[in-house]
Amino acid sequence: MKKVLMKVNGRSHQFVVEPDRILLDLLREDLRLTGAKQSCDRKGQCGACTVIVNGRTVRSCITKVANLDGAEAITVEGLGTPDNPHLIQEAYVLSGAIQCGFCIPGMIMATKVLLDKDLDPGTEEIKKALQGNLCRCTGYAKIIDAVKLAARFLRGEITPDEIRPDPSKGIIGVSLPRPSSMIKACGVAEFGADVYLQGALELAVVRSPHAHALIKSIDISAAEKMPGVAGVMTANDIKGTNRNGDLLVLCDTKVHLVGDGVAIVAAETKKQALAAVEAVKVEYELLPVVKTIEDSLGENAVRVHEDGPNLEFSQPQIKGDAEAALKNSDVVVEATFSTSTIHQAPLEPEVSIAYMEGEGEDAKLVVLGRGINIHSLKTALITSLGWENVRYEEPFVGGQFGMKTAFTTEGIAGAAALHFHRPVRYVCSLAESMMMTSKRHPHIHKVRMGADKNGKFTAYTTDFTVESGAYSFGGPLYLTRSLQMLSGPYDIPNVHAFGRLYKTNNASGGAARGAGPPQSNYALESAVDLLARKLDMDPLELRYKNTLEVGGTMSTGEVAEEWPYKDCLNALKPHYDRARKEAAAFKTGRLRRGVGIAGAAFGIGGPYPKDQATMAVEINEDSGLTVYGSAADPGEGNDSMLSQITSYLTGIPINRIRLVTRDTDRTPVVGSASASRITYMAGGALVMAIEQFRQAMTEAKATTYQELVAAGKPTKYLATKVCDTTPMDPKTGQGKFYEVRVLGCQMAEVEVDTETGETRVVHMTAVEDIGKVINPLNVEGQMQGGLDMGVGMALREEYIHTVTTDYRSFKFPTMKTSFPMTVITLETPRKKAPLGAIGVGEFVLLPTSAAVMSAIHDAIGVRVYDLPAKPERVLAALGKK
Template sequence: MKRISLTINGVQRQHIVPEDRVLLDLLREDLMLTGAKQSCDRKGQCGACTVIVNGKTVRSCLKKVTALEGAEVITVEGLGTPANPHLIQEAFVLAGAIQCGFCTPGMILATKVLLDSNPNPSREAIQHGLRHNLCRCTGYAKIFEAVELAGRFLRGECTPAELRSKVDDNPMGVSHSRPWSMLKACGLAEFSADIDMPGALEIAVVRSPHHRARLKGLDLAEAQKMPGVIGIMTAADIKGANNMGLGDNQPVLCSDNLPVLGAAVAIVAARTKKEALAAAAAVKLDCEVLPAMRDAHAAMADGAPEIHPGTPNICHTAGQIKGDAKAALEKSAVVVSGNFYSPLIHQAPLEPEATVAYLDGSGEDAQLVVIGRSIWIHPHAQMIQDAVGWDNVRYIEAFAGGQFGIKCDLTSEALAAAAALHFQQAVRYIPSLEESMWITPKRHPFRMQTRMGADADGKLTGIEMEMIVENGAYMSIGPNIIERALAMLSSGYNIPTVEVDAKLVYTNDAWGGAARGAGPPQANFAVESCMNLLAAKLGMDPYEFRRINTLQKGQTTSNGQEADEWAFSGCLDRLEPYYQKAQKAAAAHKSGTIRRGVGLAGSSFGVGEPGDVSHVAVEIDPDGGLSIYGSVADPGEGNDAMLTQLGAHLMDLPMEKIRLITRDTETTPDSGISAGSRQTYMSGQALVKAVDALKAAMAETGAKTRGELEKAGKPARYMGINTMSHTGMDLKTGQGKVWDAYCHGVQMAEVAVNTETGEVNVVKMTAVVDPGKIINPLAVTCQIEGGMDMGAGMALREEYVHGETVDWNSYKFPRATNAFEMETILLETPRDHGPLGAIGVGEFTLVPTHPAIINAIEDAIGVRLYSMPATPDRVLAALKSTDG
């Protein structure tokens, strides 16, 4: 132990610390300065823990406190407050650089150090200054703009007041700042791991180290004797159904079948996390290790054992039949084929898993309270209730550090709830990043053997596809992933005949779940690749080929749904001058080591699924404001802004008079999941209906206030319900109306390929998007930019290998140094049924990005890549195969 004197946020302090104590733990655990975040298991890989020490950026997870004698430390809490923010914090809010906000404190402090030393940095200097700081939401573009804006503020060139939206600005169509963005900029937004729960037990989970095994027994004796251990629970201690998955085969704790590396078998509760982890490591597993089937080919092989005994490994089949594709392809002037592969991909939210659970009350009347980062709190509360066998479960959603579909599934919550109930004490479950990667669903791998044809005039004739989707070990939403892929298979194009045979296959690998786009991104890779292959075979320009094959009003999609509106062609038309300019620029770089290419891809993304329903309530407040109630999660996409701006517009109120109550099952109706770009379309329209009911009551009674409404015998609160009543798609034929509306867009990638190293750099992405009526242009642009960055990662560098991918160095999603220029052009074609004509955009945004980039690579070097990601090794191998 050593006594250290230092200054933190202007306050002189003394601390007696052990030699291995790092600054991050001192700040978060001792001083409750939780603005500094922990993402990378204290490896210095993420920058979320960045603070300033003696005027320089320091990753506090690496810095020993014993090395800080006399140091001056500044955390984000010491920079400014919501009432008196620093100009850099103002700039991040106004530029739209804050989405989930998990990375924001570290970004802001890194920016301060950069601007202190270089008041007017170049874009390259900004990238270098933020090279240690990761962001998964934004694509870095708005962060770079925030740094530049902060420089302008600090140089006195403009002020925040000049850029803030005004009180009398129309709530609709204006880029108002998000409701919680300043709280996040000041490090005060409370994420799950930030919650102080004095006296809570820390839990650790004992997990299988094998990809496939049978559990024969557990030896707990040594672990139970270890210091600080309160107890150990197994599957036998769970009183409920012991299932936490969306299917019926994912136990909270396993007792026999261990189908995947990381399957949970026991929970250790201890006084400290260190003690819990030590005891968990001491639990001995007696396992019969079995041969693992890590991919679909192995799992489908003759004689392959069933991964879940009694259930075939081919666990779901679906198809799509429109006309006679086989006959159409036989008559086609040109046919192309390919075996396309989209790998297992991690959604990679920066925040690891974290859950707090406790019993509120005593005895059988106690309420089991779970605090986590769900985007579907009402169903998840019910799932926890069923899993652990407790009738009264409340779920509170903390701020979440991104999710991108990963929190459609229960992960850490059921384990924490089971432990709180069993040990009858509050518990915290804060798994490492590595463990978080083990226990969360991923984007499904797709293998797509595809044939696609066109006639001599360049018109598409049909497509055949054998689609094999690797489900992984547990059932989540695999069948829905296939259905979504089929229902958007034709994208924005008219494909007259379609025949698809799709299989979902269990494997001994990480299980697939929701991931941004959820099915269409994988299928679109094959379709858009074939579009380019056909254009080349016909000697047509890829843009012109897409233009003449764009679906027209009255024609039908691959699932037979008639296009009653189709803004896709308008997006393509708007892109044309950008495409012509990019083609001319690339033409000058078709030889030599660095070669340039241009690629296109599009998407028509459906929203409003059959049977979907959302409930939103409104209440007129005593001060004349409006409270909006709905379980509308916002882990970064902007739902809070959507509800606030829409509510203010509908009631003709200033935005500060709108109050959101959205994160608690006890105070909200069920608004459905925040996924699939559904919240704007579904909950936004439910809000419209609720306000209409309130306004009708006020008009009927002549009331203008809550008091007058109640005096007239009317309630102050009204519910809006938005329901999708169409019937959906037949699973055998893949025909039927699936979507109530579509978001349309096209993207263009410009890339530079090094033919000696195989390295691919995205130079620029250009997106033209029509998301209907736009509520907040900046929020829409931010979603598009973040999606394009994620799509670029999918195209070039991201692939998850279960058991080998363990941190942010081994999972290579884009860094600030990989950032590229982005340009977004927004079109507005109001839709018939969305709130004031609006629909969602967040899921759509990456669907065209990766195929556009892969197409651009081929344009640059004449080589087609059929598997992603296009790593340097794969690019070089493809080049060598054409040479030989």
Template sequence: MSDSKKVTFTINGKKQQVTVSPDMVLIDLLRNDLHLTGTKQSCDRKGQCGACTVIVNDKAVKSCITKVASIDGAEVITVEGLGTPDNPHLIQEAFVLSGAVQCGFCTPGMIMATKALLDQNQNPTDADIKKALARNLCRCTGYTKIFEAIHMAASFIRGENTPEKVRAAIPNKPMGVSHPRPSAMLKATGQAKFGADYYIEGALEMACAHSTEHHAKILSVDISEAEKMPGVVGVMTAKDVPGTNVIRMMVPDEPILCSDTTFKYGDAIAIVAAETRAQARAAAAKIKIKYEPLKVMRTSREAIAPDAVPIHPFGPNLCVTMPLKKGDAATAIKKAAAVVEGNFTTQMVHQSPLEPEVTVCYFDGDELVVLGRSINIHAAKAQLSEALGYDKIRYEEPYVGGQFGIKATLSTEQVCAAAALYFKKPVRYVPNIDESMWLSSKRHPFDMDAKLAVDDKGIITAYDIDFYVNTGAYMTVAFIPVSRALNMLSSSYNMPNIEAVGKATYSNDGSGGAARGAGPPQACFALESLIDMAAEKCGIDALEFRRKNSLKPGQGKATGMIVKQWEFTDMCDLIKPHWERAKKDVAEFNKKATGDIRRGVGIAANSFGIGDPGDKGQLAVEVDPDDGITIYAAIADPGEGNDSMLTQLAAHVLDMPMDKIRLYTRKTDKTVGMGPAAGSRMTFMGGGALVDACEKLKAAMDEAKTKTYKGLKAAGKPTRYEGTKVSPGEGRPDPKTMQGPSMTTDVHNIQMAEVEVNIKTGATKVIKITTAVDAGPVINPQAFTGQLEGGMDQGVGFALREIFDGGKTKDWVTFKFPTINDSFKTEIMVKETPRNPGTLGSTGIGEMTMVSTAPAVTNAIYNACGARINHLPATPEKVLAAMPAK
């Protein structure tokens, strides 16, 4: 091209000369031409996320907005040039040893921004770190361990500490120890391959044409202009999709490509396959779709209103109804000394993993290989096979950049697989950030009418709640948030009388799906708000009110299931001195305050159920010829720490070094279905199955008096052993009352939030969150606290900022993704009471702090300024409107 430019620069110590167009950005050169895929892309060239950070002439820059033409003569360093797994940089060592690497997608950018900072300042303050990493986003950690990693790296660089000293302090045993995650160093050095890092020779790139209507008839789809665009191989519409063209989760209702109706903004209507991604996107923009708008119903109440119309032809908009009845709530409420009540709503939220919803499909013979991002790979494979009418599918999962429930459902796998089957070629789909948001499921909005009754001593006598769950355009997993909210409805408390009905409705507002906690976070917001209101009405301290109403062994949960152990009051005792200190601090601050800032402290609790009755987990372990052990388990680890859990448990039970344990966990070909890595179930179910398999193997080794492959063979023993765990509980709950078997065990949490509220603007800032938790013996403390800290951060976003609005939420700025400047101090207190049905006494922990954070924050807002927030998120406008008149 006449306007192309020759650019010479040095990259990772090697001189390069390239000829580029004036518009080419550095990230495209690095990833597409030089195949340096350690540099990641999330925000689609908007400079919002920092995942693409590299160093140019000693300064951290966003490579997605840096023109290649501007770096002539420059020295560029990417994460690959900083260090390797065998010879890592001190910063990479620090991120691994501090536990700052979870999913790992943001890690390379974080590390490069840290390198630029520490090159200039070897003793940074937290304020310095916030300034340097202000545009580097992380969804997993809540940033706490990012701070710890940078301070550790600085101490290494100053020579005050060394990685060797840190490693030497790690106890030489598998259990209860913060061993670095198995994949952490690969992620820290940019060697771990995520979906978009895979390049298949001859693969087509694809793009979709999406609906711009929330609900409409599709009158015509004109692809003629798109077909003529440069590089286009072909265009396909619904008529070209093989099979049923419908994804079934609970019911078959989600088209792969919409044919005659679009049900939500962003639905896929056509696919363009081209030689390059840019060509595919340009051609997709030329597809002309004509619509006839239909009635739009974006809330549950709109969807069941008298003038509502059915969204799908096969049934009403009300798609799930589940009652729960325990005792006689109506009579108890009539006799109550006090009743508090309200309407509470929570919003649709994008789970917001940084990695785009990438899928790559290729053929291995006649087998279609789908490289996707699922936490339930066997279910994903089955759904694709049914919808596409093609049984020969192998599902594989690369490293995954976070998920938080979003990958319990398909997002882009179905359109990519359909294209691969239609064009009979490998296909790669790397969607933009807005497309990733349109095509993926979201946290369900709840609309709850609730009342809580107490007697004259402040003891809860009844709870009454009716709630609607907005499942959006497709049912997906709508049954789950309804049933889980009801199962855990009484949370930490003894409630002798409950009347509840949970309903789910279709709407035209996005598509609901699994999200961290899946139901209890929404229900807990209503309950914990009412608990605070009741405590105030009774004149009882908020913590004492919760403690005196705690469930006790021998009493029944909302489902009537009798508990045998209940550690919640221990959590109250752990947090009490912090609560008393915070109340005193707040009172003293507000007494002296003369400006616009007021402080508040709030508390909230939850007891989260683990282990659905009759749930089953299964896997296998096998002794390899070199005497190592391979675990074959369909257990995803998109950042939670399941790889560490599996490795450390196996090493403990078999009394073997951890480096002899191998994992085969992300492919369907040699594993069996394990169910979703969601709801905090993997340590409980997957870990339990692993212990069973390892104990069988250990018994065989003990009997044969050998730990070797050859020894087992010589003794006539198998080298492969299956493991199974079945969660206790038989039968089903009564469908009219939901009384019956419930979650096998529970984890407990009580959380305290300290906030500042600007009474002039309504803006709220979280200063600190303190939490007390008991989830049984901790396998890896660093991974454990990392999950808790990340849950707190997501809970604060849920409370204050985050909302997904189809057609308006387009990127991380419009979503209000939490940055490091939104971070806050955390303090965690842990009690490790063994659970009888747990995995060596342990359970899962992923959801605890997510569930109780939002009501702790809104209760703190009320304490600060008198604004009772019933409708999330607690935006400045809502806080101002809720403040009592002066």
């Protein structure tokens, strides 16, 4: 033990610490300064824990307190408060740099040290200073903008008040700061691991080291006797179904994946729980492992699950006669394209907290987690409680990108709270999160595409396989989504597709930004590019020629309504002409440049029949308005959208609008904050509820709460939006799946090093028509973040189970890999949408990988077909390996 005297945020403290006590734990656990975050398993890889010590940035997750005697530390809480923020915090808020906000305290502290030394840094200086701080949401563009704006503030060139939007001068189409942005900038927004409940037990899970094995016995006796251990649970202790689809909360007789949960340890501290995990003895009988789709095929193949075949699902899509059309085509291209398994990589690993509230029949299990609507129902089933006896609250979420729609930690925490009759916290490590969560499904598409001699598409076929992994986190749904958007923005008269989903003992596939269409669109747009080359036609011109027109039919049989794809191509054209001209000067030598384009059409709403959402509005006694609906905001900007729509339609100032969106006991069901559905679905229901409220106010001739009550009118109004959609026909793949679609196109400019195979993105340009833009800054941020994620999918990102365990092995995008971007929004109002507005975040990912790969082809003259385009694959294509 060592005595340490140090200052934290200007206050003197004396600590007596163990030699290995780290600063992050001291700040969070002893001082409850939770602005600094834990993300990278104390490897110093992410920068979320950054604080300032003696004027320098340090990664508090690897800094030992014993070495800080006499030091002075500053955390983000010591920099400023929501009522009195630092100018850097103001700059981050006003620049739109804050989405989920998990990385922001660390970013701000790194910015403080940079600007203390240099009040006029350039982009490269900013990148260098912040290169150790990771962000998954923004693509770093708005972070860089925030640093530059903060420098202007500190130089005295401009003040925050001079650029702060005035809500009285406009609400829709105005870049108002997100409602939660300032508390995130000041480090006081509560994320899951920031919640500490008195008397809470810490949980750890015993996980299987084997991919496929029978469980012969579990010996918990030694673990139960260890210091601080309150108990150990196995599957026999779970009172309900213990099942979410084919995934068990705790495996009972068999494991199907390295990382499957076998037992839960509850202890007074996390350290004690982890030590006890090592004392649990599990005897396994190893089984053959299904490593690939090829292993899963055939009558004699080992079954991953005994109660079903390895072929989990299959679905065709048929429009016209593709085979006949291909035979009669003047030009046909044929190729096989593949995509990789990808971790969604939000910076915040999973966290779930649970406790019992009340007594007897009125007792409720309260879970702090994500996906509050669907997860509350699943928790009820797992624990044998009624749905009315489960309450979900959602803390702020550090990104999700589809991953946290999967039911993972919530069942563990809920079952443990019910079993131990004490509050519990289950805070995952990054390695554990990567191991147990669902990933982007890998696809293999064998495609053929035909055209006549004038370049008109005649047919498109794809025979594709999808690896589901060990468990089905919605695999059939996401394969179906691939088909729902298969033909993109094009008029293809004949289409034949057949998708098959196979079980293996690998990482499970699930929701990931775009969820299916990014993979199928990569194959389609790559085939379009190959066709353009074979026709010797400009790729942009080929897309013009084959754009679906209003009234035309997609491969699903749906009829195009608003379809502004040509407008998007028109907006891209001057950028395309400029880029082609510039790249022409770099076609020889070691470093070669290329340009690639791609487009997409993305359906908005849940990918299932009759998607619906319910919202409510209530006038308060002060005549402000409360908006109710379980439309939580993990970073997309949902809070801004709901607030701005409400203020615009009611005339009530935005600072008098209150949102209640994170508590199932107080909110109607909206559904998942995913699939870019919240603006369209929750926003649509909100508009309907406000219409009822306004009608009541008009009938009562009221302008205040008191006048409405005096007229005998209700103060609360509720409405439900239901989509007019159908299931997919199992034989033809036809149906009506979406009421509106986003359309757009992108261009990639790349530079390829022909000696090393490295590809550098020089510039990305994205054009997207999303209907009415409610908050331009939020839309830009979503587009920029999506572009960065799409480039990662194209060039670097690949998850290999048990090998990819941290951000470095995943090749997480950094400031160093970031690139300039131009984002352009067009506004064709959608008639069925609230104020004409639809979603933005998911679409962005669809065109990117194909645009990048086509740009590589343009640069070096040969194609790389498999994602990601790692240097060795580029060199192999060049014949240099």
